[in-house]
Structure formats: C-alpha cells, structure tokens
Amino acid sequence: MKKYLLLWDIDGTLVTTGKAGEIAMAQSTERAFGIKSDLSKVDFRGRTDTWIGMQLFKQLGLEPTPEHLHEFHEAYLSCLKEQLPLNHGKIFPGILEILEQAANRENCVNALLTGNLARGAELKLSHYSVWHYFEFGAFSDDSPVRNELGPVALKRALEKTGQPFSPENVYIIGDTPHDIACGKAIGAKTISVATGGYSKEELLGHEPTAYFDDFSHPEKFFELLGR
Ligand SMILES: [Mg+2]
Numbered sequence: 119m120k121k122y123l124l125l126w127d128i129d130g131t132l133v134t135t136g137k138a139g140e141i142a143m144a145q146s147t148e149r150a151f152g153i154k155s156d157l158s159k160v161d162f163r164g165r166t167d168t169w170i171g172m173q174l175f176k177q178l179g180l181e182p183t184p185e186h187l188h189e190f191h192e193a194y195l196s197c198l199k200e201q202l203p204l205n206h207g208k209i210f211p212g213i214l215e216i217l218e219q220a221a222n223r224e225n226c227v228n229a230l231l232t233g234n235l236a237r238g239a240e241l242k243l244s245h246y247s248v249w250h251y252f253e254f255g256a257f258s259d260d261s262p263v264r265n266e267l268g269p270v271a272l273k274r275a276l277e278k279t280g281q282p283f284s285p286e287n288v289y290i291i292g293d294t295p296h297d298i299a300c301g302k303a304i305g306a307k308t309i310s311v312a313t314g315g316y317s318k319e320e321l322l323g324h325e326p327t328a329y330f331d332d333f334s335h336p337e338k339f340f341e342l343l344g345r
Contacts, residue, residue, distance in 0.1 A: 122343050123283045124220055125231035125271050125306070126252070127292035128239055130163070130314020132213050133246050136205035139238075142197035143170060150193035151186075153178050163315065164296030166233035166258035166267075167194065195237055202245045209246050210313045212333035217251040219336060226343070227279060230255030231271045231290060231300070233264055254278045264296050268304035289343070295324040309342070 126132055129139060144157040155174040162170045171190045172182045180186055220226040228251050232239055236257040243249035256271035268290070276282050290301030293314025298321070301308035310326035311333060312318050322329055328342050 119225055120287060120344065121225050121227065121279075121281060121283065123227050123229060123271075123275050123288045125229055125256075125268075125288065125290045125301075127164075127290075127294075127297050128230065128232045128234055128242060130293035131210070131291060131297075131311055132248065133209050133242065134207050134313075135202060135242055135245075136207035138201035138205040138207060139198065139242070141205070142194055142201045143167070143174075145197040145201075146171075146190055146194035147174050147178060149197060150189040151178070151180065164233065164264065164292070164294030166262050166264055167191070167235050167238060168258045168262035169233070169264075172262065191235055195235065195241065198238055198241055202241060207246070209248065210311075210332060212336045212339070214248070215336040216333055216339050217248060219340065221251055227275065228252055229271060229275065230257070231267050231292075231297075232256070233258050233296075235259055264300045265303045268300050268306065272304065289327075293321075295321065298324045298326045301326075309339075 147153055147155040155177050160170055160173045171187060175182050217228055220228050230239060230252050234257060236259050239257060240249055254274045256267040260270045261267055272283060285305035288306035289309055290297055290306050291309040293311050294316055298308045298310060307327040309328045310321040311330045312321060313332050333339055
C-alpha cells in the first residue's frame with residue numbers, strides 16, 4: 119500500500135496562537151538578558167525560532183553562542199507558557215477533521231515540520247489539544263535553517279515507521295513561501311494555505327503543488343493525495 123507522509127507546519131497552518139508566540143518571542147531577550155529587542159524589525163514568518171533569536175541577537179550585539187541560545191530558548195518557552203492562555207488563538211477550520219481522518223487512515227502519517235522548538239511545538243499544540251496527532255517531527259532544535267528540516271523529517275519518518283518515504287508521497291503543508299521552498303528542496307509535494315497572512319497571489323507565485331484558501335472542506339484535501 120502506498121503511504122503518504124503529511125508534514126505539517128504549525129503557526130498559520132494548524133493554529134494561530136493569537137500572537138502568544140510573537141509576544142513571548144518579543145519578551146524573551148528581556149527575560150533572558152535584561153535587554154529589550156525589537157521583533158517588529160524581523161520578518162519571522164516561516165522562519166525557525168533559532169533563526170529569529172539570532173536576528174534579535176544581531177540587533178543587541180550578542181554573540182549567538184550555545185549558552186546564549188540556551189538562555190534565550192528557556193526564556194522564550196517560559197514566556198510562551200504564560201502567554202498561550204492569555205491570548206485568543208484557535209485551530210483553523212477543517213484542521214481537526216483532517217488530522218482525525220488522516221490518523222484513522224492506514225495510508226497516512228501525520229508529522230510536523232516546523233520552525234518551532236520541539237518543546238514550543240508541544241506547548242502550543244497541547245494547548246489546543248492536538249499534540250497527540252503527531253508521531254514525530256523536525257524542529258528548530260534540528261537546524262536553524264528551515265530548508266534543512268526536510269531531510270531530518272524523512273530520516274525520522276524511516277526511524278519511526280520503519281518505512282522509507284519517497285518524495286512524491288510526502289506533502290509539506292504550510293502557510294508561507296518558506297514552507298514551499300523547503301518542500302521543493304527535498305522534491306516533496308507542497309500544499310499552501312492562506313490562513314497565515316500570505317495572500318493567494320503571493321503563495322501561487324512560488325508554485326506550490328496545491329493551494330487552499332483554508333481547509334474548511336477536508337474532502338478536497340484528501341482528493342489531492344496520490345495525484
Ligand atoms: Mg507557518
């Protein structure tokens with residue numbers, strides 16, 4: 119049986135945290151080092167948490183040493199934990215149905231390919247009660263560069279399922295051009311969705327395999343598989 123690997127982005131694709139993630143990120147240099155940074159000067163959409171941290175370090179003239187990154191990540195995670203219940207986030211339309219159906223199909227595997235730190239991904243997705251859908255993932259902990267996360271996800275898929283996935287059976291699902299680029303980097307199929315802020319025109323300009331305004335019609339998502 120042909121098996122499909124669904125590699126999901128988190129922010130703007132599965133959920134919006136109602137700015138909890140951004141607020142936590144903006145607070146974290148002050149919590150870690152006592153210095154404020156300006157997150158509004160960083161285009162963080164589709165980037166990894168570590169990459170964003172390194173841009174903030176540049177602003178502050180801080181070296182991105184492993185110790186500084188560790189402090190920054192710990193501060194971010196503690197801010198994120200506080201912010202998630204204070205902001206009005208949500209799961210996007212159709213996502214629960216798609217995750218549930220995919221989990222029940224023998225030919226689909228749900229996993230994550232996200233710029234979040236693994237612990238940040240767990241905090242966010244546990245908050246919205248969908249963390250249990252994902253068997254494994256590739257995270258910012260694996261590389262600060264999103265395009266390097268595809269090979270990590272494929273390697274982990276083989277380890278966890280005992281099965282190699284050829285790229286034509288892998289779908290990278292995300293809301294930014296960076297998600298499309300990281301899918302193309304491994305020859306995977308790419309599904310773009312406009313729930314994260316990038317417009318239809320912007321996303322189509324990067325030629326994803328498929329495009330959705332949102333996932334409010336889950337059957338259309340499943341019609342795509344295997345095409
Ligand atoms: Mg995203």
